[in-house]
Amino acid sequence: MRELSIFYRHGKQYVPDLRKAELTPLFRGRPMISADISQEEAGIAASICPVDAISISPCTIDIGKCVFCNECSFCLPGKIRFTDDYRIASNNREDLLIKQGNDNLLRINPGFIRYEILSFFRHALKLRQVSAGGDNSAEMELNAAGNVNFDMGRYGIEFVASPRHADGIVITGPISQNMSKALQITFDSVPSPKIIILAGTDAISGGIFTGSPALNREFLGKYQIDLYVPGNPPHPLTFINGVLDLIGHK
Amino acid sequence: MKSIETGNNPSSVRLTNIPVLDYEEFFSQVDELMQVESNHCLNYFAVSFDDHYRFICCIGCDEKHTIILFSHEQPKTKEIRLKSITPIHFQFHVFEREIAENFGIVFTGHPWLKPVRYAFDRASTGMVMDNYPFFSIDSEELHEVGVGPVHAGIIEPGHFRFICNGEKVLHLEIQLGYQHRGIERLFVEKPLLIQKAILSESIAGDTAIGHSLCHTGLIEVLGGLDSIDSLSAERIIALEFERIAVHIGDTAALCTDIGYQFGQVVNEALRTIIINTTQLWCGNRFGKGLIRAGGTHYPLTKETLIKMKGNLDEVMERYLQITERIFSMSSVLGRFETIGKVTLKQALRIGAVGMAARSSGLKRDIRWSHPFGMYNKNEFDPVTLQKGDVWSRAMLRKQEVERSVAVIHDLIKLLHGDVTVSPPVNEPKLQPGSFAISLTEGWRGEICHTAITDKEGRIIHYKVKDPSFHNWMALALAVRGQEISDFPLCNKSFNLSYCGNDL
Secondary structure, X not given: OHHHHHHHHHOOOOOOOOOOOOOOOOOOOOEEEOOOOOHHHHHHHHHHOOOOOEEOOOOEEEOOOOOOOOHHHHHOOOOEEEOOOOOOOEOOHHHHEEEOOOOOOOOOOHHHOOHHHHHHOOOOEEEEEEEOOOOOHHHHHHHHHOOOOOOHHHXXXXXXXXXXXXXXXXXXXXXXXXXXXXXXXXXXXXXXXOEEEEEOHHHHHOHHHOOXXXXXXXXXXXXXXXXXXXXXXXXXXXXXXXXXXXOOOO | OOOXXXXXXXXXXXXXXXXXXXXXXHHXXXXXXXXXXXXXXXXXXXXXXXXXXXXXXXXXXXXXXXXXXXEXXXXXXXXXXXXXXXXXXXXXXXXXXXXXXXXXXEEEOOOOOOOOOOOOOOXXXXXXXXHOOOOOOOOOOOEEEEEOOOOOOOOOOOEEEEEEEOOEEEEEEEEOOOOOXXXXXHHHHOOOXXXXXHHHHHOOHHHHHHHHHHHHXXXXXXXXXXXXXXXXXXXXXXXXXXXXXXXXXXXXXXXXXXXXXXXXXXXXXHHHHHHHXXXXXXXXXXXXXXXXXXXXXXXXXXXHHHHHHHHHHHHHHHHHHHHHHHOOOHHHHHHHOOOOOOOHHHHHHXXXXXXXXXXXXXXXXXXXXXXXXXXXXXXXXXXXXXXXXXXXXXXXXXXXXXXXHHXXXXXXXXXXXXXXXXXXXXXXXXXXXXXXXXXXXXXXXXXXXXXXXXXXXXXXXXXXXXXXXXXHHHHHHHOOOOEHHHHHHHHHHHOOOHHHHHO
């Protein structure tokens, strides 16, 4: 009986439409740089950016490097703004460079999707997560993507316990030297065809750890990356929508 | 006693004011201080200068609410051999191991100078993870089980090596270091304050508030920035929010590990409400971006406060309902009670902190022993439980959630939703030639950051200590004599940080 009353209070927890859910206004998603930002202002933004994610002419934010600290926007209100648009995953690294005056939605580039992904993984995609220096926030968000609220399992997307059961790996963290071998072994254990997803700014570019001598990012140079999921950490909705787009889900 | 004692947290002193003892004297002073049970080692580390190493020891006196600092120096000679403190005061084992790994200093009499994290700048690069000789026992009846570094769930990497007799664990060796990112070096090399703030949020992303608050305390005391009450109140609300979120998430995870799915999903949903409230407040579910030196970009507004109060009440009511159910089910109790025990004696010996200490009957909580900010206003009364088993660690979480909610409600009363908090300060001038120490009670336990500045006020040394640094040993002890199948449950009941240890 007690369980029934808890169950009643629990109610329906799942987000009904993961494609259209809205986040709170302060959420820092896709940035927008006003078209009329001056070169001088862009220079200021670039100089305060903690991760060198901003270049000047034209003013561009690389959300593969950005840690979403919002400092540039506090410094130049009205010129740079982080919108609550969480759909910022892309399969083309170049698309993560957001230029001034650009307010286009970020979407998967169909031309870059490998044939195997659409033919094999459309209805079921099993992933193995590898944390390689991740700070546990991205890992917790990936866990949350499968929880009772976001429930990406409804689309057949799931994290599995063994790389041998997986169709690909999701890497978090800037890839530490000490983890580089285990990452390679895990990837080698996944049967082909297989995909690689980089979740979080640390994984995509090294983030705040860029330049640390304790990293070894050679692994990334060897393979094609199928999906970049920016964020610090990436929001579960960013991850889920990115993956759904990648496997061709409408 | 040759030392400098301070009652402030955070606190900064002139580096030259920290007494330098010769090692004999240092050794006996440590011994004398550690005879008092309520004293423990906050940090003990070496700093490399041009021609010598300086070893700084920070002892926390919980009952006296003070921090005691003293040091010794050794000239850089080919081989430095020092008598190990570990055989008489075991809690120094990990600090001495770290110093040995980083600088090649030999502590004679240390039972096991095993590398802590295979740091990139370690003294001996010939020593690599792959050829590490695990502890082994020669016997035909025993077998070894290796787990990790990549685990079945979505968690951080670490290797666990069990020596088992049948199903029973005789010994667990924990091998960490996979997460090493060189973070302490980056604190020194990255010039901008904002870079350091972001680094502090990334030490352990699940403790973004705890670590960034500790770091900010350090910067503020070095920069001579005063913190106003309303800012301090907001920060403590954030810290307690983080604690509530993780504790509820851990309650869910403990249910997962014993196969009680109902408990899992109900608690997961409650955690979501809490972290979404943090997102409503500052745009990030983990509170990244919220804590900055001298002020904040995200003051608590009236609307946020109202929403926050409503959400807290809702979560609290439902959390009490589900935990009442969890802790009254015999099938749950059968898996929680008497499993993974750490005795008070063990907790004292290993210098356990935070939840791991308090669930074994050891009253150790920075909010009470070295209060900071608004914790100074009313004496904080930490929750302690006696049994030291999984049940205690689960129950402790439940009771701490209640305590945290009470703290937040008290603080909310002080705030009226009028924004009185200013934006953060850019690049304050830091006191030159100083040593600063900052302590915070994160949800895992005591976080300690220390920094040393040069004569221009630049940070030349930064040291981070996550509570996990003490507490991993508690996990190794907890599983001794247990069924190996109870390991995941024991591990979750501590929920220690891999990256906090590996840095």
